[in-house]
Amino acid sequence: MDSTRQTKISAPLFWAYSLEKYSLDEVKTACLKLQDDHAYNVNLLLFCMLCDSHGANLSKEQLASIRQDILLSDETLLEHRVKRKKAKPLADSPNSQTNDELYHRLLQEELTLEAAQQELIIASFMKRLDASEQIEVMNNEVGISQQSDASIITQQGGASSLMQSDGSSALKLYFELMITSEQASSAFKEQQEKFIRVLGKHV
Structure with a gap:
């Protein structure tokens, strides 16, 4: 058997991985802190964790492009999240069955x-993925999976552009992409490293 190990990444796999990792208190707390205080995208954090768990790291340019592609989705999610959070106090009030039902409906819509x-x-x-990687994905999908959204990431060879020559993790590159000049203080960088360690140990 070829020594090259291949791992399939698909939307269903990504969702299942996210549910598993987000159920961990440490991961959930870190993700929400980064989302609420620093405008990080939780799905991108989890996607980077997923890629790192398979040893396939995205480049900063790829991450930036993905961020751009989901901007509209982000705006929609943010608006819905604000609406859902406003409904939370009403759901917690006495005799609030109707409000509670509204809150849980909004929560399901958000999911x-x-x-x-x-x-x-x-x-x-x-x-x-570049053209050669697309061909490799198509070839490897034959007899492996019929899922149209499947992506084959090759580890230990092939699809080499997904791997960073300096060994940087996708998670670390996302943090570097998100940092701004206002956050460039040593204190923030130290806090950032803490988040990377917390999330990194759960990939």
């Missing part, structure tokens, strides 16, 4: 939007 965004991330990721 649907999150899943849709993950599909966009996978589609964008596939779009960023």
Whole structure:
């Protein structure tokens, strides 16, 4: 058997991985802190973790392109999240069965939007593969999977542009992409490294 190990990444796999990792208190707390305080995208954090778990790291340019492709989805999610959070106090009030039902409906709608965004991330990721990688993906999918959204990431050879020559993880590159001049202080970088370690140990 060929020594090259291949791992299939698809939207269903991404969603299942996200549910598993987000159920961990440490991961959920870190993701929400980064989302609420620093405008990180939780789905991109989880996608980077997924890529790192398979040893396939995205480049900063690929991550930037994916971010651009999901901007509209991000705006929709943000608006819906604000609406859902406003409904939370009402749901917690006494005699609030109707409000509670509204809150949980909004929560389910938000999960649907999150899943849709993950599909966009996978589609964008596939779009960023170069022609040779696309051919390799198509060849390797024959007899392996009929899923149209499947992406084969080759480890230990092939699809080499997905691997960073300096060994940087996708997670670390996403943090570097997100940092701004206002956040360039040593204190923030130290905090950033802490988040990378917390999330990195759960990939």
